[in-house]
Amino acid sequence: MSTVNLEHLFKPSSVAVIGASNRPHSVGQVIMRNLLAGGFDGPIMPVNPRSQSIGGVLAYPDVENLPVVPELAVICVPPQAVIPVMECLDRKGCKAAIVLTAGLGSVPYDETRSVKQAMLEIAARNKMRLLGPNCLGLMVPPIGLNASFSHQSASKGKIAFVSQSGALCTAVLDWAAARGVGFSHFVSLGECDDVDFGDVIDYLGSDPDTRAIMLYIESIHERRSFISAARAASRNKPILCIKSGRFAEGAAAAASHTGALAGADDVFDAAIKRAGVLRVYTIAEMFSAAETLSRMRPFRGDKLGIITNGGGIGVLAVDALIERHGHLAHLEQSTIDNLNSVLPDTWSHANPVDIIGDAPGERYAKSIDKVLADPNIDSLLVMHAPTAITNPVEVARGVIDAVKITKKNMLTIWVGEPTVAPARVLFNEAGLPTYNTPEQAVAAFQHMVNYRKLQDLLMETPPSVPQDFTPEIDKARGIIHLAIHSGRTMLTEPEAKAVLDCYGINTVKTLSVETTEQAVATAEKIGFPVALKILSDDISHKSDVGGVVLNLESGEEVHRAATKMLKNIGKQFPDARLRGFTVQEMVKRQNARELIVGMTTDPIFGPVILFGHGGVEVEVVRDRAMALPPLNMKLARELVEGTRIYNLLKGYRDVPPVNLEELYMTLVRLSQLVVHLGEVVELDMNPLLIDQKGVIALDARIKVTPKVESDDKRLAIHPYPRHLKQEIVLEDGTKYMLRPIKPEDEPAHYAFMSKLTPEDIHFRFFGSVRELPHSEMARQTQLDYDRAMAFVATVPNGTSQGDIHGIVQVAIDPNNEHAEYAVMVRSDIKGRGLGRILMEKMIEFCRAKGVATFIGQVLPNNRRMLTLCEKLGFSRKYLEDEEVFEVTLPLGQPSKPHA
Numbered sequence: 001m002s003t004v005n006l007e008h009l010f011k012p013s014s015v016a017v018i019g020a021s022n023r024p025h026s027v028g029q030v031i032m033r034n035l036l037a038g039g040f041d042g043p044i045m046p047v048n049p050r051s052q053s054i055g056g057v058l059a060y061p062d063v064e065n066l067p068v069v070p071e072l073a074v075i076c077v078p079p080q081a082v083i084p085v086m087e088c089l090d091r092k093g094c095k096a097a098i099v100l101t102a103g104l105g106s107v108p109y110d111e112t113r114s115v116k117q118a119m120l121e122i123a124a125r126n127k128m129r130l131l132g133p134n135c136l137g138l139m140v141p142p143i144g145l146n147a148s149f150s151h152q153s154a155s156k157g158k159i160a161f162v163s164q165s166g167a168l169c170t171a172v173l174d175w176a177a178a179r180g181v182g183f184s185h186f187v188s189l190g191e192c193d194d195v196d197f198g199d200v201i202d203y204l205g206s207d208p209d210t211r212a213i214m215l216y217i218e219s220i221h222e223r224r225s226f227i228s229a230a231r232a233a234s235r236n237k238p239i240l241c242i243k244s245g246r247f248a249e250g251a252a253a254a255a256s257h258t259g260a261l262a263g264a265d266d267v268f269d270a271a272i273k274r275a276g277v278l279r280v281y282t283i284a285e286m287f288s289a290a291e292t293l294s295r296m297r298p299f300r301g302d303k304l305g306i307i308t309n310g311g312g313i314g315v316l317a318v319d320a321l322i323e324r325h326g327h328l329a330h331l332e333q334s335t336i337d338n339l340n341s342v343l344p345d346t347w348s349h350a351n352p353v354d355i356i357g358d359a360p361g362e363r364y365a366k367s368i369d370k371v372l373a374d375p376n377i378d379s380l381l382v383m384h385a386p387t388a389i390t391n392p393v394e395v396a397r398g399v400i401d402a403v404k405i406t407k408k409n410m411l412t413i414w415v416g417e418p419t420v421a422p423a424r425v426l427f428n429e430a431g432l433p434t435y436n437t438p439e440q441a442v443a444a445f446q447h448m449v450n451y452r453k454l455q456d457l458l459m460e461t462p463p464s465v466p467q468d469f470t471p472e473i474d475k476a477r478g479i480i481h482l483a484i485h486s487g488r489t490m491l492t493e494p495e496a497k498a499v500l501d502c503y504g505i506n507t508v509k510t511l512s513v514e515t516t517e518q519a520v521a522t523a524e525k526i527g528f529p530v531a532l533k534i535l536s537d538d539i540s541h542k543s544d545v546g547g548v549v550l551n552l553e554s555g556e557e558v559h560r561a562a563t564k565m566l567k568n569i570g571k572q573f574p575d576a577r578l579r580g581f582t583v584q585e586m587v588k589r590q591n592a593r594e595l596i597v598g599m600t601t602d603p604i605f606g607p608v609i610l611f612g613h614g615g616v617e618v619e620v621v622r623d624r625a626m627a628l629p630p631l632n633m634k635l636a637r638e639l640v641e642g643t644r645i646y647n648l649l650k651g652y653r654d655v656p657p658v659n660l661e662e663l664y665m666t667l668v669r670l671s672q673l674v675v676h677l678g679e680v681v682e683l684d685m686n687p688l689l690i691d692q693k694g695v696i697a698l699d700a701r702i703k704v705t706p707k708v709e710s711d712d713k714r715l716a717i718h719p720y721p722r723h724l725k726q727e728i729v730l731e732d733g734t735k736y737m738l739r740p741i742k743p744e745d746e747p748a749h750y751a752f753m754s755k756l757t758p759e760d761i762h763f764r765f766f767g768s769v770r771e772l773p774h775s776e777m778a779r780q781t782q783l784d785y786d787r788a789m790a791f792v793a794t795v796p797n798g799t800s801q802g803d804i805h806g807i808v809q810v811a812i813d814p815n816n817e818h819a820e821y822a823v824m825v826r827s828d829i830k831g832r833g834l835g836r837i838l839m840e841k842m843i844e845f846c847r848a849k850g851v852a853t854f855i856g857q858v859l860p861n862n863r864r865m866l867t868l869c870e871k872l873g874f875s876r877k878y879l880e881d882e883e884v885f886e887v888t889l890p891l892g893q894p895s896k897p898h899a
Helices: 006-010 027-037 079-092 115-125 166-179 197-205 223-233 248-258 265-275 283-294 311-323 333-340 361-372 392-402 421-430 438-459 473-485 493-502 516-526 555-572 633-641 660-676 743-754 758-765 774-781 834-849 863-871
Strands: 015-018 044-047 072-075 096-099 129-131 137-140 145-148 156-163 183-188 212-217 239-243 303-308 379-384 409-414 510-513 530-536 548-552 578-585 593-602 606-613 624-627 680-691 694-697 701-704 726-729 735-740 788-794 804-812 818-825 853-858 875-879 884-890
Touching (some): 006 129, 006 137, 027 044, 072 079, 079 096, 156 166, 156 283, 166 283, 183 197, 197 212, 197 223, 212 283, 223 265, 239 283, 303 311, 303 361, 311 438, 333 361, 361 379, 379 438, 473 660, 473 701, 593 660, 606 633, 606 660, 743 774, 788 834, 863 875, 863 884
Parallel strands (some): 072 096, 096 129, 156 183
Antiparallel strands (some): 510 578, 530 548, 530 578, 593 606, 606 624, 680 694, 680 701, 726 735, 788 804, 804 818
C-alpha cells in the first residue's frame, strides 16, 4: 500500500511511448493517436528505431535518446523486449510506466525468472510504479491524458472508474459516452502486479477532482491494503463496486482470467461492508448510484415521501420501495390538513400524495412545501407523467424553485423520453438527481439509505464489553500444539471444548473414554440422561454416520448404544481409527434456539466469522451472515441482525427473548480466539443453544495447522495491538497504563476534552473549539492501526479506572514516510512528565514501524511543547505563512536527546 510516485502516473508532465507505430490498428499506433487527440499539453515522445516520425511527431530511436526524462512511459513492445526497455527507463530516471504487453508471466527471462519477475525487480530499484501488465491503459480527462488503446475517449467529470477488466472498460466508456457521463480518472489495472486497488483508492481518496470512486473487481490481491485504503477513502467520498464471480461458475471463470482465486461472495460482502463500500450489480446501477450519492445532502432517515400527478406511477414506486425493504413515510394529520387547503378534494389524502393529473408547477410547489414540513418525511420523490394540459418544463421549474432551501434529499422522475427531456436537463443543471422510471429512483433512494448505514457503521461508537475477561491464551495454544505434535489437524471434541473454555465460551461438560465399560461408568458419574458420541479423527460429522445417540437414561442403554455404534461404524468405515467415545450430559432448555457460530479461512480475506441458524438442517436452511474479525459488541450485533433467525431470537408470542448480550459476548470472545490463535483455520459450534439464560455449545469442531502466518498476512483488518500496552510509574509514584486507543474510548475522550483549559484547546487545535462533533471524535478513536495510532494514559485501578489523563496521536502517510503527531495532557496534571513519556512511546512505535520522519506543528507561544521537542532532539523551522513552528525528528537512528 503506497502512493509513492503515483503522481507521475496520474499527473505526468511528459509521456514516452515505447513501441509507438504507424502501422494501422496496432496498439502503438492507437496509443499515439489517443495521446495526440486527447489535448495533453506536455511533450509526447514516440520511441521507434525504424521510423523518423509517428503520427507526425518526431520519433526517437531508443530511450537513451529522449530529450527529457519521461515522467510516464507507455510500454507496448513484445515480451522479449520489455526488460531492455525497463533497464533503459530505470537508468533514465523514469518513475512510472504503463505496461500494456500481456503474457509476461509465462515468458522466461533467464533460468530462474520470468519476464514479469525481472520487470518487477527492475521497477523496485528506484520505486518506479507500474500499471498493468496486460491492461488497457489510463485516462485522466482533466489534463487531457489518454494513455490507452481504447476505441473511445472519456470526457471530463467527477467520477473515477477503476477496473481489472480491459474489456469492461471499453463497454463502460460506450455506456458513459451515450449518456454524457464524464470521469476524473479511468484506470485499467490489468494484472495488478504493482499498482493495485489499495494504491489507487488511496490516491483518489484525497484527489479534489474526484467526487466518487467506482470499482470493477474480479479478485483482491492485497486484502489488508484494499480494506485499509477503502475504509479511509469512504469516509470522504462514496466508493461503489461491482464484483464478478458471484457464483461458483463465475468465480472459476474469473480465476482463469486474472490468474487469481476469487473468494466466496458472502465473504466479499462482509469485507466491503466493513470498509464502507457500497455494492451494486449492474453498470447502470453503479453510475446512477454514484451520481445520486455524490449529490446527496446530509441524510437523516430512511422514510420516503412521494408526490405524483399519476396514481399508477405512484403505486409502482411504492411497490419498488417495499420490494427493497424500504420505508414509506406516514403523513401527520396536520400535513393532510395543510394539503387539503391547497389540493383538489380528489387528491389521495395519503402518501403517495397524488395531486391529480392536471397539476401545474404552482400546485407541485405548494404540495412540496407542505410535505417537506412533515417531520416524518426524510426524503422526497417528486414524480410527473406528461399530460395534454401540463407543461413538463414549467412543472420542473416549479419543483426546482420549491426545493431550493430544503435540507432534505430530493429525487425526481419525469416519465417519458423526448417530451420530458428538457425538464431532465433543468434538473441536472439544478443539481437534482433525476431518473426515467420509478424503479430507478427507488433504487437510488435505497442506495442513499444503505450508504448512510455504512457510514454510520464506520462512525458508530461501540458499547463497552459488559465484563472484563482475560483469555487463557497459553493454555489454549498448548492444547492445540499437543494435537499438532501428535500429527493431527482436528482436535477431539473435548480438546475443542477445552480451547473454547479458555476463552470463556460456555460448553457442555464432555469426557473422553476408551471403552464401552468406561462409557457406562462415566455416564453414571455424570448423571442421566447423557449423550454418547463416537470419538475418531477420521469421522468429523458424527451424526451423519450414526455416531451420536442422545437421551440415554441408564447404564444399560449406554452399553447397548456403544456396542451398536462400534458395530455399525466398523461396517461402514472399517479403516476409521476409533479412539473410543465421548460422554456428555444432556442439556434440556425449554424454548432454546439452535444456532451455529464458527469461523473459516477464506483464500482472499483470511479468517471470517460465521453466525446463523444451526442444527442438523443448517446447510439446508442456509440462514447465515459473515463478518471479518476483529469484532466488538457493535459489530457482533450487526452480524446477528443480518440473519432471519434474529427475529426469532427477539421473542414471539409466548416465547421469551433470548439473552442477546451473552450471544454478542460469545461472538466477541470467538473473535479474540481467532485473532490470538493463528493455528486455528476452521471452527464451528453447532448447535449452540441459546435462551434467556445464555448460551451453551453442545458440539464443537476445531481444525488447526502448524503453518501460521503473521497477523499482518493472516488478518484482513489490523487487530487491536494489545502487545503495545505498557504500565508506567511517574516520578511522583502515579501509575498509568499506556495503551492504544479503542473505539469504546469515545465517551472517556469527551470527558478528557472537557477537563482541558481554553489554552490547551488553542495549542492543540490552533483555535477555539467548544466540543468535537461525533464524526471527528469517531475518527480519533476508531483507528485503522495500519495507518494511524493513538496512545492514551489511563488510570489502571481505583474509582477513576478508564479515565484518560493524556493522549498522543499520529497520522501516518500511506508511504510510511512521515508521522504527524499531536499530544495533550490533562491540564490539572501537567508538569509530572507524562507528556514526555507519551511522546517517547509514540516515537518508539513509529521508529519500529519504519517511519522515516516524526513531525508536528507548534504555536510559537506553546513554550512547554517547544522545550520538550528540543529535549527530544527535534529540529524546528518557522513557517511564516502559517505562523507556526514545524518540528521534525528523523527516525532512521535513535535520537540523542539534549540534557
